[in-house]
Amino acid sequence: MSLLEINNLKVFAEDKEIVRGLSLTVKPGEVHVIMGQNGSGKSTLLNALAGHPKYRAEGSVKFDGKDLLAQKPHERARAGVFLAFQHPNEVSGVTLSSFLRRAYVARNGREASVAEFEKILVEKMRMLGMEHSFAERGVNEGFSGGEKKRSEILQLAVLEPRLAMLDELDSGLDVDALAKIAETLSMIRKPDTAVIIVTHYARILKNLKADRVHVMRDGQIVASGDGRLAVQLEENGYGWINSATAAP
Amino acid sequence: MDEAVLKEYGRDALLREEPEESQLNVGYRAEHAGLTIELVKEISEVKGEPEWMRKHRVKSFEIFEKKPLPAWGPDLSRLDFSAIVGFVRPRGQEAKPNSWEEVPSDIKNTFEKLGIPEAERKFLAGVGAQYDSEVLYKSLRKDISDLGVIYTDMDSAVREHPELVKKYFMDRCVPPTDNKFAALHGAFWSGGSFLYVPAGVKVPMPLQIYFMMNYPGFGQFEHTLIIAEEGSQVQYIEGCSAPHYTKDSMHAAVVEIFVQKRARARYTSIQNWSKNVYNLNTKRAIVQEDAVMEWVGGTLGSGVTMLYPCSILNGRGARAEHLNIALAGEGQVKDTGAKIYHNAPNTSSKIVSKSICKEGGTVRYRGILFVGAHCTGVKANVRCDSIIADSRSSAETIPIMDIRAKDAVIGHEASVGRISEEQLFYLTSRGIDPEEALAMVVRGFIEPIVKELPLEYAVEMNRLIEMEMEGSVG
Numbered sequence: 001m002s003l004l005e006i007n008n009l010k011v012f013a014e015d016k017e018i019v020r021g022l023s024l025t026v027k028p029g030e031v032h033v034i035m036g037q038n039g040s041g042k043s044t045l046l047n048a049l050a051g052h053p054k055y056r057a058e059g060s061v062k063f064d065g066k067d068l069l070a071q072k073p074h075e076r077a078r079a080g081v082f083l084a085f086q087h088p089n090e091v092s093g094v095t096l097s098s099f100l101r102r103a104y105v106a107r108n109g110r111e112a113s114v115a116e117f118e119k120i121l122v123e124k125m126r127m128l129g130m131e132h133s134f135a136e137r138g139v140n141e142g143f144s145g146g147e148k149k150r151s152e153i154l155q156l157a158v159l160e161p162r163l164a165m166l167d168e169l170d171s172g173l174d175v176d177a178l179a180k181i182a183e184t185l186s187m188i189r190k191p192d193t194a195v196i197i198v199t200h201y202a203r204i205l206k207n208l209k210a211d212r213v214h215v216m217r218d219g220q221i222v223a224s225g226d227g228r229l230a231v232q233l234e235e236n237g238y239g240w241i242n243s244a245t246a247a248p
Numbered sequence: 249m250d251e252a253v254l255k256e257y258g259r260d261a262l263l264r265e266e267p268e269e270s271q272l273n274v275g276y277r278a279e280h281a282g283l284t285i286e287l288v289k290e291i292s293e294v295k296g297e298p299e300w301m302r303k304h305r306v307k308s309f310e311i312f313e314k315k316p317l318p319a320w321g322p323d324l325s326r327l328d329f330s331a332i333v334g335f336v337r338p339r340g341q342e343a344k345p346n347s348w349e350e351v352p353s354d355i356k357n358t359f360e361k362l363g364i365p366e367a368e369r370k371f372l373a374g375v376g377a378q379y380d381s382e383v384l385y386k387s388l389r390k391d392i393s394d395l396g397v398i399y400t401d402m403d404s405a406v407r408e409h410p411e412l413v414k415k416y417f418m419d420r421c422v423p424p425t426d427n428k429f430a431a432l433h434g435a436f437w438s439g440g441s442f443l444y445v446p447a448g449v450k451v452p453m454p455l456q457i458y459f460m461m462n463y464p465g466f467g468q469f470e471h472t473l474i475i476a477e478e479g480s481q482v483q484y485i486e487g488c489s490a491p492h493y494t495k496d497s498m499h500a501a502v503v504e505i506f507v508q509k510r511a512r513a514r515y516t517s518i519q520n521w522s523k524n525v526y527n528l529n530t531k532r533a534i535v536q537e538d539a540v541m542e543w544v545g546g547t548l549g550s551g552v553t554m555l556y557p558c559s560i561l562n563g564r565g566a567r568a569e570h571l572n573i574a575l576a577g578e579g580q581v582k583d584t585g586a587k588i589y590h591n592a593p594n595t596s597s598k599i600v601s602k603s604i605c606k607e608g609g610t611v612r613y614r615g616i617l618f619v620g621a622h623c624t625g626v627k628a629n630v631r632c633d634s635i636i637a638d639s640r641s642s643a644e645t646i647p648i649m650d651i652r653a654k655d656a657v658i659g660h661e662a663s664v665g666r667i668s669e670e671q672l673f674y675l676t677s678r679g680i681d682p683e684e685a686l687a688m689v690v691r692g693f694i695e696p697i698v699k700e701l702p703l704e705y706a707v708e709m710n711r712l713i714e715m716e717m718e719g720s721v722g
Contacts, residue, residue, distance in 0.1 A: 093692030
């Protein structure tokens with residue numbers, strides 16, 4: 001059974017249609033990479049799936065058989081949808097650990113004592129090779145680009161979502177940092193966690209095995225294939241897709 | 249403090265019918281409403297005061313009559329001095345309870361719900377409770393009084409320590425001529441704290457007092473006088489609450505603090521009056537050489553508040569720190585800030601003001617920073633941040649800076665922000681519900697000040713703020 005089933009999804013920002021009739025099916029444990037140029041609608045897609053209030057969505061999206069679009073952002077998160085943000089917000093004065101504990105409690109639907117949560121957090125941070133002092137800083141407060149990414153990955157590791165969506169994971173990272181993040185991602189991911197990665201560049205596929213690669217343009221998926229599609233894109237550029245066959 | 253009590257005191261939704269007189273724990277009260285010269289004399293008479301204090305009251309009243317209301321600041325036109333009941337002595341006060349058990353039971357219940365004197369046992373050096381005009385209960389740990397510390401109510405201090413009171417009371421710090429409400433206070437003052445810390449004594453734990461205004465349409469004018477002698481250290485905390493009746497009440501306190509050479513004083517105040525209280529206070533400290541004065545405040549309740557704690561840095565190397573949180577909701581105006589006068593070289597100051605407005609509330613930071621021409625090596629930093637929860641509310645910053653010294657290092661930062669949709673989305677996208685997300689943002693915003701509060705107060709402050717923010721998510 002599929003985890004996520006998108007049918008003819010349209011996403012509007014005010015009156016502008018950004019995602020224009022997109023369909024996509026993701027099964028548990030699958031890794032999907034959505035590639036596309038700036039403005040193709042790929043980030044909007046992820047934000048709309050997470051429930052960003054800026055966007056209005058039409059069409060059908062089923063997550064685990066339930067209507068996703070009818071749910072509020074926090075309900076989607078509790079059901080297991082996770083978005084790693086490209087530009088996560090600062091929440092000044094709130095420590096990453098206290099924020100994450102609240103999120104953990106919400107996601108799991110049961111209380112966790114400070115001590116109990118601390119144990120989980122310490123273990124995840126150790127796995128990610130992170131200093132514990134990192135969790136005592138304000139959420140994204142004064143974080144470098146790389147630290148923000150690592151914070152997002154840590155959140156993913158702690159919350160153990162069923163669908164992890166990563167928005168421009170590779171932006172602002174050098175090759176080594178990207179490899180490290182990709183390696184971390186493979187390490188923390190449960191076998192049945194589905195992943196959607198949105199990216200401008202194919203280079204992440206060197207570090208991460210994708211089950212499906214999609215190309216987005218003008219709010220639609222114009223080509224789908226396996227990992228070889230990304231290689232072709234890398235070699236030939238997005239212009240090449242114009243003449244290729246669209247097969248979502 | 250439990251939720252039920254928070255709901256009982258100071259919440260709009262619980263506007264209460266005025267109870268029967270018999271339920272108000274009145275021992276003695278002014279026969280008529282109205283702040284008149286007759287009442288001034290009556291108060292002095294009832295208290296059996298010495299002649300010098302009676303004269304002080306009469307002189308203050310004359311000044312009060314001549315002074316106009318402030319020409320700036322919030323609208324005070326609805327404030328009716330003739331409707332205010334200026335003196336209400338609680339039942340049981342004459343007996344001067346020596347132990348908590350002797351306090352009349354329903355008054356005791358009120359305070360016990362607020363955690364007094366339970367808190368005393370845990371983390372305080374001394375505790376006091378004022379009900380309407382007078383202090384009902386005051387205690388000081390024996391080991392602290394053995395050090396020569398005096399902590400008593402102001403009325404007792406007039407009788408028992410006249411030489412100290414005469415020397416400091418409403419003279420060089422806040423004279424009745426300072427402003428109309430200080431003059432009013434000088435005429436009608438009753439209750440409050442007198443705290444004297446001898447040279448070199450470091451009081452290890454805070455002293456606390458709780459002020460309760462219970463009588464409808466009442467005016468509370470408690471006087472606080474703190475003297476921290478050379479090299480001493482002390483922390484004083486006050487909490488305020490009142491049930492919400494239909495009649496407007498007023499509160500015009502005066503706080504005078506003398507921080508002598510190398511002494512260190514911290515004054516913390518958490519104000520949660522009901523929302524029909526006019527809260528018009530004058531609080532000031534005179535800070536001597538190498539001494540430190542810290543003001544920590546949270547003003548949550550009351551309708552109109554005018555409060556600008558003032559530090560006068562008269563000694564070389566003196567330092568002041570002012571931390572304030574102000575929250576204004578529907579019908580509330582918080583005109584608050586800080587005044588700092590650098591009158592000596594190498595003095596330094598820091599102001600951090602955090603204000604939150606929502607549901608049509610107005611927050612206004614108003615401050616004065618003065619540096620005298622001969623004061624070299626002065627450092628001062630002002631930071632005012634506001635957040636606005638919705639489009640009906642407003643935040644303003646009115647800083648006045650009068651810097652006459654050439655080498656003063658002055659920093660000023662101000663920010664006004666809306667709680668952004670993006671920020672709330674980020675938190676909710678992790679499973680945190682919208683109410684909690686908003687509370688988190690606000691908690692984070694005030695955290696730099698809350699972390700300066702003793703734990704019990706920090707918890708209470710966060711809880712009060714969360715209650716205030718409930719229902720603010722669109």
